Amino acid sequence: MNGRERILAHLRGEAIDRLPLMPITMQFAAGQIGVPYRQYAMDYRTLVAGQMRTAEKFGFDFVSCISDPAREAADCGADIVMFDNSPPAFREDKARLADKAALAELKAPDPHGGGRMTDRLRAATLFKEKAGGDKLIEGWVEGPMAESADLRGINTIMLDFYDDPSFVGELFEFVLEMELRFALAQLECGAEIIGIGDAAASLVGPQIYNEFVWPYEKRLVEGIHAAGGLARLHICGNTTKILDGMGRLGCEIVDIDYMTAMSAARERMGNQVLLGNAEPVGVVRNSTPERVSAVVGECHRAAGARYIVGAGCEIPRDTPEANLRAMSDYAMGHKP
Amino acid sequence: MEEAKRLYTAVIEGDAKAAKETTEQALAAGIEAVKLVQEFMVPAMGEVGRRFQCGDYFVPELLLSARAMKASLELIRPLLAAGGVEPAARVVIGTVRGDLHDIGKNLVGAMLEGGGFEVIDLGSNVEPEKFAEAVREKKASIVALSALLTTTMPAMRTTVEALGKAGVRQQVKVVIGGAPVTQEYAEEIGADGYSETAAGAVALVKHVMGLKS
Numbered sequence: 001m002n003g004r005e006r007i008l009a010h011l012r013g014e015a016i017d018r019l020p021l022m023p024i025t026m027q028f029a030a031g032q033i034g035v036p037y038r039q040y041a042m043d044y045r046t047l048v049a050g051q052m053r054t055a056e057k058f059g060f061d062f063v064s065c066i067s068d069p070a071r072e073a074a075d076c077g078a079d080i081v082m083f084d085n086s087p088p089a090f091r092e093d094k095a096r097l098a099d100k101a102a103l104a105e106l107k108a109p110d111p112h113g114g115g116r117m118t119d120r121l122r123a124a125t126l127f128k129e130k131a132g133g134d135k136l137i138e139g140w141v142e143g144p145m146a147e148s149a150d151l152r153g154i155n156t157i158m159l160d161f162y163d164d165p166s167f168v169g170e171l172f173e174f175v176l177e178m179e180l181r182f183a184l185a186q187l188e189c190g191a192e193i194i195g196i197g198d199a200a201a202s203l204v205g206p207q208i209y210n211e212f213v214w215p216y217e218k219r220l221v222e223g224i225h226a227a228g229g230l231a232r233l234h235i236c237g238n239t240t241k242i243l244d245g246m247g248r249l250g251c252e253i254v255d256i257d258y259m260t261a262m263s264a265a266r267e268r269m270g271n272q273v274l275l276g277n278a279e280p281v282g283v284v285r286n287s288t289p290e291r292v293s294a295v296v297g298e299c300h301r302a303a304g305a306r307y308i309v310g311a312g313c314e315i316p317r318d319t320p321e322a323n324l325r326a327m328s329d330y331a332m333g334h335k336p
Numbered sequence: 337m338e339e340a341k342r343l344y345t346a347v348i349e350g351d352a353k354a355a356k357e358t359t360e361q362a363l364a365a366g367i368e369a370v371k372l373v374q375e376f377m378v379p380a381m382g383e384v385g386r387r388f389q390c391g392d393y394f395v396p397e398l399l400l401s402a403r404a405m406k407a408s409l410e411l412i413r414p415l416l417a418a419g420g421v422e423p424a425a426r427v428v429i430g431t432v433r434g435d436l437h438d439i440g441k442n443l444v445g446a447m448l449e450g451g452g453f454e455v456i457d458l459g460s461n462v463e464p465e466k467f468a469e470a471v472r473e474k475k476a477s478i479v480a481l482s483a484l485l486t487t488t489m490p491a492m493r494t495t496v497e498a499l500g501k502a503g504v505r506q507q508v509k510v511v512i513g514g515a516p517v518t519q520e521y522a523e524e525i526g527a528d529g530y531s532e533t534a535a536g537a538v539a540l541v542k543h544v545m546g547l548k549s
Contacts, residue, residue: 027486027487037487081436081461083434083487085487086435086485086487086488087485089435089436090436091436155399155438155439155442158395158396158399158439159399159400159403161396162350162396162400203394203395203396204395205391205394205395205396205397208396241391280516281486281516281518285486286518286520
């Protein structure tokens, strides 16, 4: 049973030989091949090389196109700040939609248009060539809340929910169309599961999440499913108050960050396959292999059989290899 | 006094227009600026922090309240300055070099301002030397540092060192926070305190300053 088969069988509820292993790595993967993060994020060949090296070395069952939240916004013409060894980031004061009126003129970028979205499509294509059939290939898009925050400015959109809800609706419609198109293009290139990163959704609370964010996340998931893809939801931060909604999206996998109790996620999300949620810095990076193993075991027991091994969020760059090895060993040594 | 009570409600409800109007009315009715701050604004933001801490309020509601508070403070501050009223302390706050994430820093800044401190916000991606300059220029007694990334956390240490090199480390307390930051890290880099949450920042600053909570 290879990694791809293992994940897919697990998602179908079939018996598998051991727990699947799907930790998010970005900066750690760049570190594995000794390149600055800027190069990893900007060149699909580097990203694929880093992912392949990391997946082979630690026994991951998947490889991922994830790198940073700025690809779509960059292709929309946003002012992105690049750093040598941190992910690209946004400047709120120069947000692409600092002026709301700019939305009417904004055209959704073509994923094949030669920009940063195209670079991700090339990663998916290269993954298919190098790992297709062996490891599950994961594409990645920003969720509606996260991408809207990227385009509008995260501080500003928080106020927009109260100041101008109809603008928020228009922005979310734009983002949904763009992200769905991007997701489908990645599926066409070889991705089989699409990760949806909706980081900022944990900041808004259940009322705004259910009213504004959830309907768009749901349509994104439905669109991915309609195209034959699988969906993985990843919301950073404390999602305790929005777990019910997250569980109703119909995603094949839902990641749980460390600030949310895995037991609460299991209690409120039925039979959902859950992934997580060892604390990335405090436990995975800063503690010992024994502690990592013990914490992953606690997560497994809290989540039960419908569980995939991973951390709450990205494995930090300077994580000792022995600690990630301990996480891997747990997956290798345990059945669901 | 009705106006002042309405200011309290306006800040909690995040209604900037009402906060401005009630402040104008309260001042016109002869209520002292310092009383408005200490007896209405600070308790209102304290209540906002409490609601945020217990999960009744989230980031949008906290930012709305912060905006309402600022609308009122714009009218009150010049009067406090004219009356020679000093803030509890001056806080220089910023996200460290290499890090553009500012929402956590903004939440902490709002809570500290609502706690009666004067907040000098240096923004994000702030060079270590800028913190030292601001401390000297503004006579600040607190430096609050934020970082969201493990890769930018080391700039917190560099900033603490820069305060030392500039000869201002002894006159300030340094507090830090952000998703990857821990109490252990605060101790490791020689910071004076760490808060896990924005709402906890006010109590932390009061604690390190030896002020009453």
